[in-house]
Amino acid sequence: MKAEIITIGTELLLGEQVDTNSVYIAQQLARIGVDLYYKTTVGDNRGRIAEALRLALGRCDVVITTGGLGPTADDVTREAVADVAGRPLVLVPALLAHIESLFQRWGRPMTENNRRQAYVPEGALIIENPVGTAPAFAVDLPQGTIICLPGVPREMKYLMEERVLPYLREKMGGRIQVIKSLILRTCGLGESQVGEQIEDLMQCANPTVGTAAHAGQTDVRITVKADSEEEADRLLEEMAARVRERLGDAIYGTGSETVEEVVVRLLAQARRRLALLETNTGGALAARLRSVLQAEQVLALTEVLADAETVAARFGGGEEAPWSSPSAAVRAAQELLARSGADLALALVGSMEPGGDPYTARQGVTQVALATPQDVAWQTHHFGGTGELTQRWVGTRALDQVRRYLLSVLRSQGLPKPA
Amino acid sequence: MKAEIITIGTELLLGEQVDTNSVYIAQQLARIGVDLYYKTTVGDNRGRIAEALRLALGRCDVVITTGGLGPTADDVTREAVADVAGRPLVLVPALLAHIESLFQRWGRPMTENNRRQAYVPEGALIIENPVGTAPAFAVDLPQGTIICLPGVPREMKYLMEERVLPYLREKMGGRIQVIKSLILRTCGLGESQVGEQIEDLMQCANPTVGTAAHAGQTDVRITVKADSEEEADRLLEEMAARVRERLGDAIYGTGSETVEEVVVRLLAQARRRLALLETNTGGALAARLRSVLQAEQVLALTEVLADAETVAARFGGGEEAPWSSPSAAVRAAQELLARSGADLALALVGSMEPGGDPYTARQGVTQVALATPQDVAWQTHHFGGTGELTQRWVGTRALDQVRRYLLSVLRSQGLPKPA
Numbered sequence: 001m002k003a004e005i006i007t008i009g010t011e012l013l014l015g016e017q018v019d020t021n022s023v024y025i026a027q028q029l030a031r032i033g034v035d036l037y038y039k040t041t042v043g044d045n046r047g048r049i050a051e052a053l054r055l056a057l058g059r060c061d062v063v064i065t066t067g068g069l070g071p072t073a074d075d076v077t078r079e080a081v082a083d084v085a086g087r088p089l090v091l092v093p094a095l096l097a098h099i100e101s102l103f104q105r106w107g108r109p110m111t112e113n114n115r116r117q118a119y120v121p122e123g124a125l126i127i128e129n130p131v132g133t134a135p136a137f138a139v140d141l142p143q144g145t146i147i148c149l150p151g152v153p154r155e156m157k158y159l160m161e162e163r164v165l166p167y168l169r170e171k172m173g174g175r176i177q178v179i180k181s182l183i184l185r186t187c188g189l190g191e192s193q194v195g196e197q198i199e200d201l202m203q204c205a206n207p208t209v210g211t212a213a214h215a216g217q218t219d220v221r222i223t224v225k226a227d228s229e230e231e232a233d234r235l236l237e238e239m240a241a242r243v244r245e246r247l248g249d250a251i252y253g254t255g256s257e258t259v260e261e262v263v264v265r266l267l268a269q270a271r272r273r274l275a276l277l278e279t280n281t282g283g284a285l286a287a288r289l290r291s292v293l294q295a296e297q298v299l300a301l302t303e304v305l306a307d308a309e310t311v312a313a314r315f316g317g318g319e320e321a322p323w324s325s326p327s328a329a330v331r332a333a334q335e336l337l338a339r340s341g342a343d344l345a346l347a348l349v350g351s352m353e354p355g356g357d358p359y360t361a362r363q364g365v366t367q368v369a370l371a372t373p374q375d376v377a378w379q380t381h382h383f384g385g386t387g388e389l390t391q392r393w394v395g396t397r398a399l400d401q402v403r404r405y406l407l408s409v410l411r412s413q414g415l416p417k418p419a
Numbered sequence: 420m421k422a423e424i425i426t427i428g429t430e431l432l433l434g435e436q437v438d439t440n441s442v443y444i445a446q447q448l449a450r451i452g453v454d455l456y457y458k459t460t461v462g463d464n465r466g467r468i469a470e471a472l473r474l475a476l477g478r479c480d481v482v483i484t485t486g487g488l489g490p491t492a493d494d495v496t497r498e499a500v501a502d503v504a505g506r507p508l509v510l511v512p513a514l515l516a517h518i519e520s521l522f523q524r525w526g527r528p529m530t531e532n533n534r535r536q537a538y539v540p541e542g543a544l545i546i547e548n549p550v551g552t553a554p555a556f557a558v559d560l561p562q563g564t565i566i567c568l569p570g571v572p573r574e575m576k577y578l579m580e581e582r583v584l585p586y587l588r589e590k591m592g593g594r595i596q597v598i599k600s601l602i603l604r605t606c607g608l609g610e611s612q613v614g615e616q617i618e619d620l621m622q623c624a625n626p627t628v629g630t631a632a633h634a635g636q637t638d639v640r641i642t643v644k645a646d647s648e649e650e651a652d653r654l655l656e657e658m659a660a661r662v663r664e665r666l667g668d669a670i671y672g673t674g675s676e677t678v679e680e681v682v683v684r685l686l687a688q689a690r691r692r693l694a695l696l697e698t699n700t701g702g703a704l705a706a707r708l709r710s711v712l713q714a715e716q717v718l719a720l721t722e723v724l725a726d727a728e729t730v731a732a733r734f735g736g737g738e739e740a741p742w743s744s745p746s747a748a749v750r751a752a753q754e755l756l757a758r759s760g761a762d763l764a765l766a767l768v769g770s771m772e773p774g775g776d777p778y779t780a781r782q783g784v785t786q787v788a789l790a791t792p793q794d795v796a797w798q799t800h801h802f803g804g805t806g807e808l809t810q811r812w813v814g815t816r817a818l819d820q821v822r823r824y825l826l827s828v829l830r831s832q833g834l835p836k837p838a
Binding site: 010011012013014015016017018019020022023024025026027028029030036037038039040041042043044048051052055059070071072073074105106107108109110111112113114152154179181190191192193194195196199202203208209210211212213221223380381382383389 | 429430431432433434435436437438439441442443444445446447448449455456457458459460461462463467470471474478489490491492493524525526527528529530531532533571573598600609610611612613614615618621622627628629630631632640642799800801802808
């Protein structure tokens with residue numbers, strides 16, 4: 001079964017409102033395996049709504065609309081559906097009685113306008129709406145089915161869950177399917193590098209595999225359509241195993257996990273406490289770590305040096321900028337390890353130009369050093385400056401360095417890989 | 420100039436991501452008076468993207484796409500545009516040099532995949548992207564213009580503002596227009612009552628007038644298209660004056676103003692302090708008031724009685740439920756006024772069934788009394804229970820009662836109407 005959602009409302013085309021209704025409907029359709037091929041948004045215009053409906057019926061089996069069912073003259077969804085169906089609007093006494101009873105209960109006068117909500121295209125299937133005055137209805141046509149839901153999110157959600165999903169399930173007969181997704185989160189590789197490793201998997205039709213890039217990390221999304229939840233999970237896991245084989249430790253987590261959550265968890269598992277010194281990232285990294293529940297149990301000292309002079313005076317090696325080589329970061333990490341009594345000390349020493357951005361700023365550098373009682377390791381990142389994107393990017397890569405170190409510690413202790 | 424936005428990405432059709440890109444683009448188009456007639460969302464599917472492009476070109480002059488320009492195999496927007504244009508994809512050396520220079524700067528390996536981003540349909544106008552690797556481009560066809568932007572919001576916004584808007588302005592020649600909206604917020608009338616008062620105005624073509632209902636209040640949105648900001652403001656104000664004439668004091672504010680903000684402001688202007696006693700609204704009303712800056716300067720005591728027995732024991736009149744008549748609310752307001760030393764005391768005494776909802780619950784009632792040193796006034800609302808929607812609805816109507824009282828106070832002091 002192929003579906004299209006049409007969201008109706010001029011406010012949506014003026015950018016005054018974010019369309020969350022169609023997000024919810026899309027999620028619900030995926031749950032029962034209905035393929036959503038298109039979403040269309042159109043204003044409160046009878047002709048254009050009708051045109052969008054005709055088009056949708058030409059390319060899908062089921063069209064779900066939201067909005068345009070209110071009592072006022074700008075709500076014209078029912079008229080547009082009647083136009084497309086070639087049927088008149090007819091008054092439904094039961095709907096009118098429902099609306100009248102609500103106004104009576106509220107002790108409020110009912111206007112002539114409210115009577116409009118009791119009209120539906122002739123022959124429509126009424127979808128009872130116990131949570132509002134706007135009626136919902138479905139119209140079966142030779143080309144397909146149109147289902148009209150109110151735009152008020154509370155009413156739309158109730159009707160979608162209680163009425164429309166059961167209706168669609170029945171329409172689909174035995175052929176209930178499910179669409180599920182699994183997201184593998186990676187760090188340390190660019191999107192194009194990830195894509196190259198799994199290029200052949202990205203050609204598969206079911207599951208499908210896609211990538212999406214964020215600052216310093218790349219997601220791999222696996223989506224499957226199957227006859228049951230179990231089958232879907234099995235296919236997702238099979239494909240996930242193939243992706244894991246290719247990308248290995250670059251995958252730090254799944255779903256909505258963040259790299260800072262994983263680092264905090266690994267620190268706890270490895271019984272290590274981390275100290276942190278930041279320069280150009282301005283405390284952004286400490287803030288990300290502290291946003292994780294129970295981070296304070298694995299965080300020792302955190303410190304921010306906010307100007308280049310202090311960095312140079314404390315850790316610099318002479319005339320060159322302290323970020324021109326890894327040595328200042330290495331010294332900072334070693335000094336921090338000694339001073340804090342932590343098990344691990346991470347130091348980021350980066351160039352300090354304001355508003356640096358990996359794309360627009362002049363070349364910047366951040367040196368990241370991780371000191372342990374045994375040794376110190378460093379990485380040079382060719383991003384610098386105090387811009388928000390740089391702070392995020394460099395912070396993520398620094399966290400990834402800690403993460404990979406902790407994985408090696410846990411493996412050397414013979415513990416299973418925790419991710 | 421008529422426009423359509425096409426947002427591209429399978430994650431949007433799975434309900435995994437809310438589409439905010441098109442909201443931003445819609446706002447920007449409105450700023451320069453481009454009419455947005457449709458928004459379409461389509462997955463990462465070359466054939467369906469091409470189909471959506473053909474359709475959009477058939478009904479609009481300009482089509483703006485976002486997404487599908489990444490380096491990996493699932494990004495197929497440029498291929499689909501090439502299909503529609505009937506032109507091959509060609510390598511643009513300047514784009515390749517830009518991408519190569521970024522990877523060199525970052526000290527990261529460039530993959531074969533990244534080279535894909537240097538291809539555009541032959542004859543395309545390159546829209547330089549200094550904030551990312553994904554190139555943007557425009558293709559002029561006899562049917563209209565396709566403008567392709569990346570899906571990363573930061574890059575899309577930059578390119579929209581710095582490149583696309585100037586380009587569209589130039590394309591429109593002297594005929595730059597502006598689309599502006601004004602929202603009048605009303606309280607105390609149902610959507611259908613508001614609609615009936617302004618039914619004739621809702622038939623106007625420019626400005627257009629529409630309504631939208633929320634819990635206990637109704638918005639009137641006026642939208643205009645004009646040749647200049649000044650002209651737009653003048654037309655908006657003219658229509659707003661006509662709407663104000665019809666709806667009078669039912670209009671409590673404009674834009675994003677809330678009724679609690681207005682009440683706090685009016686309390687300050689009238690130099691009055693408010694005390695508040697809640698029952699079934701469970702403190703929700705006090706919380707709304709306290710969310711307003713400087714509310715503590717106009718709020719005296721606030722109190723919540725959370726069970727029916729306490730309400731009956733303190734303010735009940737015998738065997739009947741304390742919300743069956745206004746007398747308990749009146750007693751509560753008078754007692755609160757005396758006890759708190761405030762200038763105004765508002766008491767809400769409502770039926771206490773859990774999860775009450777104006778549509779689904781059995782009939783409920785909330786009595787609202789407002790006591791002043793001079794007198795006490797009350798209103799009976801046929802909503803009751805402790806459901807969230809009831810709390811919002813009844814709270815808004817109670818605030819409206821305070822608001823209308825304060826307006827009368829300010830008028831009697833000869834002060835101008837402040838709203």
